[in-house]
Amino acid sequence: MASLAIGLVLTWRTSGVVNFAHAAMGMYVAFAYFEFRDQGNLVLPIIGTPERIHLLDTPTLATALAFALVLSVALGLAVHTLVFRPLRRAPTVARVVASLGLYLYLQEITRLRFTQAGAASVTRFPVLPTHDVDLLGTSVTANRAILAVAVVALTVVLTVVFHTTRFGLATRAAAGNEKGALLTGISPDRVGALNWALASVLSGFAVILIEPIAGLDAGTTSLLVVPALAAALIGGLSSFAVTVAAGLGIGMVQSLILGYASRPDTRWIPDWLPVVGLQQAVPVVLVLLALVWRGDPLPTRSAIAERRLPASPTPRHVAAWAVALGGAGTAGFLLFEADLRQALIVSLIAALLSLSIVVLTGYVGQISLAQLAFAGVAGFTVIDVASRGWPFPVAAAFAVAVATGVGVLVGLPGRRVRGMVLAVATLAMAVAIESLVLANPSLSGGEAGRSAPRPSLFGLDVGITARGADNFRPAFGLMVLATVIVACVVVANLRRNRTGLRWLAVRANERAAAAAGIDVGRTKLGAFALSSALAGTAGVFLAYANSTLSTSSFLVIGALVALALTYLAGISSITGALVAGALAQAGLLTTVLDRSTDGQAGRYAYAVSGLALVVTAIVAPEGITGAARRLGGRVDRAVRRVGARGSRPGPARPLAVDPTPASPDGAA
Amino acid sequence: MTGAATSTPAPVLDVRGLGVRYGGVQALDDLSFTVAPGEVVGLIGPNGAGKTTCIDALTGFTTPSGGRIRFAGRSLDGVPPHERARRGFVRTFQSLELFDDLTVRENLLVAAAPPTWRSTLTDALRLKPRADAAVDEALDLVGLASMAERHPIELPNGQRHLVALARALVPGPALVLLDEPAAGLDPTETATLGHLLRRLPARGTSVLLVDHDMGLVMGACDRVLVLDFGRLVASGPPAQVRNDPAVVAAYLGGAGEPSGARP
DSSP states (O other): OHHHHHHHHHHHHHHSOOOTTHHHHHHHHHHHHHHHHHHOEEEOOOTTSOSEEEOOSSOOHHHHHHHHHHHHHHHHHHHIIIIITTTTTSOHHHHHHHHHHHHHHHHHHHIIIIITTTOOOGGGSOSSOOSEEEETTEEEEHHHHHHHHHHHHHHHHHHHHHHHSHHHHHHHHHHHOHHHHHHTTOOHHHHHHHHHHHHHHHHHHHHHHHHHHHOOOHHHHHTTHHHHHHHHHHTTTTOHHHHHHHHHHHHHHHHHHHHHHTSTTOOSSOTTSOHHHHHHHHHHHHHHHHHHHHOOSSOOGGGOOOOOOOOOOOOOOHHHHHHHHHHHHHHHHHHSOHHHHHHHHHHHHHHHHHHHHIIIIIITOOOOSOHHHHHHHHHHHHHHHHHTTOOHHHHHHHHHHHHHHHHHHHHGGGGTOOHHHHHHHHHHHHHHIIIIIITOHHHHOGGGOBOOOOOEETTEEOOSOOSGGGOSOHHHHHHHHHHHHHHHHHHHHHHHSHHHHHHHHHHHOHHHHHHTTOOHHHHHHHHHHHHHHHHHHHHHHHHHHSSSBOGGGGOHHHHHHHHHHHHHHOTTSHHHHHHHHHHSTTSHHHHHHHHHHTTHHHHTHHHHHHHHHHHHHHHOTTHHHHHHHHHHHHHHHHHHHHHTTTOOOSSOOOSOSOOSOOOGGGOO | OOOOGGGOSSOSEEEEEEEEEETTEEEEEEEEEEEOTTOEEEEEOOTTSSHHHHHHHHHTSSOOSEEEEEETTEEOTTOOHHHHHHTTEEEOOTTOOOOTTSOHHHHHHHTSSOOOHHHHHHHHHOSSOOOOHHHHHHHHHHTOGGGTTSOGGGSOHHHHHHHHHHHHHTTOOSEEEEESTTTTOOHHHHHHHHHHHHHTGGGTOEEEEEOSOHHHHHHHOSEEEEEETTEEEEEEOHHHHHTOHHHHHHHHOOSSOGGGOOO
């Protein structure tokens, strides 16, 4: 854990990236190591390459360790050169999205190539001895003791290296001022590459070494990044010593909780509080304390060097759009067969979730990874109160209100922190909500999940299920469609009026916004409220759309996918939210693709979307709709130029309307 | 010109003993001055004299280490920046800090009266964006009404400065603090700006002007304050300050060398 946290500090100091994929990188290296140790195979993490290459017949511990070293260095270098180096000057959201994309990709490719491919059991050759040793009067297994000592030693070495050698100086210089470093003869590139390689090695070996203690799983191991982030944040993302101390501390507190809560004589912890959840919530509390301690209500003078988010176009022709969407959707529900009706419902609900991300991240610039948690809270709340006999509209409104309340709570740290750090805070809280609330059997019904009673609206049956071909009833679909349209119109109108202008002002420059009389903290909280209300609405519909709702619908990874898809489609426009809905898993696009490829498309969906995310963040930071709009704008301008040539004199000619380098095909 | 500051009973801005400390550096030391209603006051000083620090401290972007600031008779202790703006004490930025995503009109609308619960609700359901009279008036004042639907990046530098000024004037502030509004302007544009500033007192807006451009400051201000190394070294009418040996020394870097005292 502490060693993972050090790697995070390294990459942050080098690239200004909080690498959410940090633990996932280590997770892949660990899987690859155990496969090699066992079978002598190299498993490549690249789609389209042969899955396994046989290298050695009798791998030994030494060759396997060397293998892991080379592999993790290669992975670190590849990630640096291919992903984060091109994104050095990209907006924070682009870097967050890229690291989330990497996270998704590594997790899915590992699932596909190891777990599902039946990889060998990994615990056959533990690296460290497991017998008990006596340490300060208590008995500890040797591997734990060795790990702790090794991590502390590593910290000392790193601290010394960073403060006394030229390499350390170069890293600090390059992170502080890249151009300046370049002028003094330091190559920020090479320094960055070295640090990434080092971070990757640390992560890989950390995961390999803690495997006997923490286990190895594509999903849960990747999420180890959360407590590691907590430790790194406490260390201010710069101090190795504090980070390691915090990491060790968090680890100890977690095992203490586990040990204490599982003792039979522990009575003060109520039964409904899941012990595992409690254990996972500790880092969250620590993250929040660290954030509030270090935060600042407004960024300082020098802190605003960051590039903007994609441009946000003012919504136009709102009424026409609403009518068109309504018409198309209604036609769809009346004409489609059941499976396409289902896909349309899924897409509409996903669009609602994406709209919540557009408001919060696209318009106000606040990255939240807790959107799906809001949806989950609303979903289980509505089931809970509806099964107590509350009528559907009342139960739904109540659930949305609860989700809004939770959203405002999650948004509170946003008053003091921003950018990457806020993303981490919301991720931490999403994990807390997942482990304490959503995975709580008394609320979510455990493995079996829970079902909502059939909804009716003013005496009208708006339930989703029916027998046979009538399933996924149009009545339910039309209700969702109407809600999506109302939500889009409300968001469009707010965006065009003073509320939305203030959102964009806060997004562009918090200092200037405050100078213009905007209460930045309140504006952010308002956006969190609206956004979580939208996400909550999506959660309510999910509860009624699924015959049973279980925690697995709201895992943190889903929130990452939602943010990713929204970014991919265009995070700063309502159209983007609708396109994101169409792209969603089991939505319109994948259903059509699945139909035409006999289910092959679904297998790689997550891995491909992870990859697409990284690529989009690098090549088209405005997303699909942004790119389309730019193309349309160019055609539009060309037409206008031809039509109104010379009619507009004066000195105020547009100097740089198009921030991207114009390509020659623009003047058609 | 507009009546002596001393005879006015209640100053708009009253600063007493203001100090700002960054680590071991005393960036601003024991600064005291007032701005009377209808007055245009200049604040000048060489680079590093503490002008920007002074602006940040007055507008709440930096926490002072000592002293007190009263605005329109009320203390500004602990009042956050946005609240100072709402009370009628608005600043601009040297770097303009226009919102490039928004049109000129929208840039101004941001500074208009804040939305209330009711206006937010009605906005959410209207199909046409709301207009605002104060915005049109400010656009007319700076002569940018025809540019209202452009984006700031489409405008030449001089007009961008006017947009920033207009945004500060939209809420009808009692005092506007201009941070180097003439930076990067050519002489003609600077002269236009000077004329514009002289018209603000008649609209009920006092001006605290911080700038390098001696022509602008000397021409437009009733009174000039001179900062050097965080301290006030001179204050008075432009003609008097221009010939003050301390000012000359501060600007020419001499140790009181009289050779620089050319009129």
